[in-house]
Amino acid sequence: TQLLEQSPQFLSIQEGENLTVYCNSSSVFSSLQWYRQEPGEGPVLLVTVVTGGEVKKLKRLTFQFGDARKDSSLHITAAQPGDTGLYLCAGPSRGHAGGTSYGKLTFGQGTILTVHP
Amino acid sequence: DADVTQTPRNRITKTGKRIMLECSQTKGHDRMYWYRQDPGLGLRLIYYSFDVKDINKGEISDGYSVSRQAQAKFSLSLESAIPNQTALYFCATSDLPALDRGSDTQYFGPGTRLTVL
Numbered sequence: 209t210q211l212l213e214q215s216p217q218f219l220s221i222q223e224g225e226n227l228t229v230y231c232n233s234s235s236v237f238s239s240l241q242w243y244r245q246e247p248g249e250g251p252v253l254l255v256t257v258v259t260g261g262e263v264k265k266l267k268r269l270t271f272q273f274g275d276a277r278k279d280s281s282l283h284i285t286a287a288q289p290g291d292t293g294l295y296l297c298a299g300p301s302r303g304h305a306g307g308t309s310y311g312k313l314t315f316g317q318g319t320i321l322t323v324h325p
Numbered sequence: 326d327a328d329v330t331q332t333p334r335n336r337i338t339k340t341g342k343r344i345m346l347e348c349s350q351t352k353g354h355d356r357m358y359w360y361r362q363d364p365g366l367g368l369r370l371i372y373y374s375f376d377v378k379d380i381n382k383g384e385i386s387d388g389y390s391v392s393r394q395a396q397a398k399f400s401l402s403l404e405s406a407i408p409n410q411t412a413l414y415f416c417a418t419s420d421l422p423a424l425d426r427g428s429d430t431q432y433f434g435p436g437t438r439l440t441v442l
Contacts, residue, residue, distance in 0.1 A: 251433050
């Protein structure tokens with residue numbers, strides 16, 4: 209069974225601070241995704257990383273895919289209250305034969321971020 | 326208008342009752358999914374459907390059933406609700422994933438908060 213473990217589970221910081229959220233697995237993933245979920249809404253995709261060592265930037269958010277494609281990180285610079293939410297990493301699940309089952313996702317347990325003004 | 330809608334948004338029911346949660350999408354996607362979300366457990370897949378004639382169990386299908394009435398509609402039923410099915414339920418859709426990415430964007434509805442007393 210593929211597992212994605214996120215850390216920390218909770219993060220409470222002041223506006224302007226930097227933070228990093230981690231997503232780790234013992235399994236290799238062909239790609240990893242990061243979603244953000246706000247209260248009362250469903251998750252929304254932020255980014256997909258597909259190449260080992262890849263770094264993608266989305267304004268103040270930097271996403272990195274590990275060289276071995278077993279882990280990913282999300283770094284937020286100068287956090288703002290609008291960044292508050294649940295951050296989820298996800299990767300394609302394995303099919304019955306052990307290969308990637310394209311379309312199905314396995315999710316990490318999530319990181320709840322609260323940014324105080 | 327939202328691309329993925331879920332009804333009802335909130336439901337309180339009693340143990341033993343039959344409950345149906347409905348999902349509709351206007352994105353034209355063939356693939357639809359039902360997840361449940363519990364605190365600290367991320368999103369877990371209940372059932373998924375890759376087209377109208379295709380229904381597959383996810384990791385936690387016991388106690389649930391689904392019906393794919395049309396490309397745009399995918400409903401989840403709890404035949405006899407029990408308290409540990411109290412959770413937030415999400416429907417999602419996706420297009421055919423690009424093989425070189427391993428996974429494609431999933432688009433989530435706003436969720437149904439179900440409470441079983």
